[in-house]
Amino acid sequence: MADDDCLFCRILAGEVPADVVRETGLSLAFRDITPQAPTHVLVIPRRHVANLAELAEYPGELADAVSLARSVAEEERHDGTAVADEGYRLVANTGSRAHQTVFHAHLHLLGGRDLGWPPG
Ligand code: 5GP
Ligand code: ZN
Numbered sequence: 001m002a003d004d005d006c007l008f009c010r011i012l013a014g015e016v017p018a019d020v021v022r023e024t025g026l027s028l029a030f031r032d033i034t035p036q037a038p039t040h041v042l043v044i045p046r047r048h049v050a051n052l053a054e055l056a057e058y059p060g061e062l063a064d065a066v067s068l069a070r071s072v073a074e075e076e077r078h079d080g081t082a083v084a085d086e087g088y089r090l091v092a093n094t095g096s097r098a099h100q101t102v103f104h105a106h107l108h109l110l111g112g113r114d115l116g117w118p119p120g
Contacts, residue, residue, distance in 0.1 A: 003048045008104035012046055021072055026064040029072050029109075038112025039076045039083050043069045048104055052092035055105045066090070069109045076111060083111035091119075 002009040010016040011030065018030040021041055032040040045061045055062045073084035088111030093100040 027068045037110040041109040043107040078112040
């Protein structure tokens with residue numbers, strides 16, 4: 001199931017270090033190495049699938065990832081306010097034109113600043 005060539009599988013295996021924020025039996029949340037906002041956490045399923053659309057074949061794991069993102073948003077605080085209360089964004093870049101660079105499904109949780117819309 002794990003893909004030896006996949007960066008996020010290597011993080012899950014403990015072969016590549018990551019700043020883990022929270023985890024469940026099905027999902028892992030860790031800080032993005034190049035944060036684009038005060039909170040920028042990646043939430044990934046432990047299962048190796050290429051993108052969120054493929055993760056939809058495993059509804060329990062998809063729900064777990066979204067629920068873990070919610071928990072992180074409730075815990076992350078900036079100036080005393082939880083990201084969940086201020087508003088945050090969950091993004092799943094899918095495919096190269098949408099700037100997906102790691103082909104293991106992941107949600108970007110972005111918060112802690114005003115987020116523009118539409119994204120660039
Ligand atoms: P994508 O572009 O595929 O939507 O998102 C991949 C994300 O993974 C990028 O935001 C990138 O900064 C992050 N990333 C790439 N390599 C590493 C790494 O080794 N560790 C961590 N924590 N994040 C990484
Ligand atoms: Zn993987």
